[in-house]
Amino acid sequence: MKKAPHVTVKKVSRESGEWRTRFEAFYSDCEIRRVDKLPHAYFAAYSGDEIAGHSVVYFEKGRWVMDGLRVKPEFRERGIAKALTEARIRHALEQGAKEVWYACEDGNLVTICCHLRYGFEKVCPHEHCNAATAHWYRLKITPQLFEKFPALKPGRAAGHSTP
Numbered sequence: 001m002k003k004a005p006h007v008t009v010k011k012v013s014r015e016s017g018e019w020r021t022r023f024e025a026f027y028s029d030c031e032i033r034r035v036d037k038l039p040h041a042y043f044a045a046y047s048g049d050e051i052a053g054h055s056v057v058y059f060e061k062g063r064w065v066m067d068g069l070r071v072k073p074e075f076r077e078r079g080i081a082k083a084l085t086e087a088r089i090r091h092a093l094e095q096g097a098k099e100v101w102y103a104c105e106d107g108n109l110v111t112i113c114c115h116l117r118y119g120f121e122k123v124c125p126h127e128h129c130n131a132a133t134a135h136w137y138r139l140k141i142t143p144q145l146f147e148k149f150p151a152l153k154p155g156r157a158a159g160h161s162t163p
């Protein structure tokens with residue numbers, strides 16, 4: 001049987017023209033908010049040179065917000081989304097975040113895989129939620145979080161998926 005290639009999650013260290021072209025292609029069929037003018041960090045999962053997954057965390061109005069989580073279909077269900085989410089939470093913590101936020105629709109798989117498991121809770125004051133479409137979720141950083149998910153501790157290396 002052919003072994004699945006190893007996938008490594010890394011912060012995008014240089015937002016070069018070449019990376020930008022690949023970024024545009026990766027999200028070509030969906031809406032992704034441009035956050036380049038805000039403090040932010042992109043995290044990508046690489047299988048060799050190929051981008052297998054991509055995501056961003058950005059800082060706006062006093063909040064660290066995760067967005068743009070996407071894994072290519074052929075790389076799904078191997079823990080890549082989890083690794084990208086943990087890398088983004090660690091990044092926010094390293095920048096001093098006491099909370100991390102995320103917005104998405106009810107029932108979206110992203111919610112199941114990447115919010116609820118870590119303890120994100122829905123927060124829906126009307127100035128944040130746009131009616132029936134998307135809802136905000138907040139993760140409060142507590143000592144218990146690190147007990148349950150030691151990989152979230154700041155300073156840990158970005159994870160990789162298990163093949």
Ligand SMILES: CC(C)(COP(=O)(O)OP(=O)(O)OC[C@H]1O[C@@H](n2cnc3c(N)ncnc32)[C@H](O)[C@@H]1OP(=O)(O)O)[C@@H](O)C(=O)NCCC(=O)NCCS
Nearest residue numbers: 030031068069070071076077078079080081082109110113
């Ligand atoms: C949601 C998504 C990011 C998950 O990526 P992934 O790498 O497959 O997720 P992971 O392997 O890290 O799985 C995380 C958890 O979600 C669960 N999960 C993943 N895919 C699942 C599926 N199809 N059904 C049920 N649960 C699923 C896993 O069971 C896992 O939990 P567990 O470890 O406790 O079992 C991926 O399916 C995706 O990219 N979907 C499209 C999103 C998209 O295009 N958004 C638009 C952005 S612009």
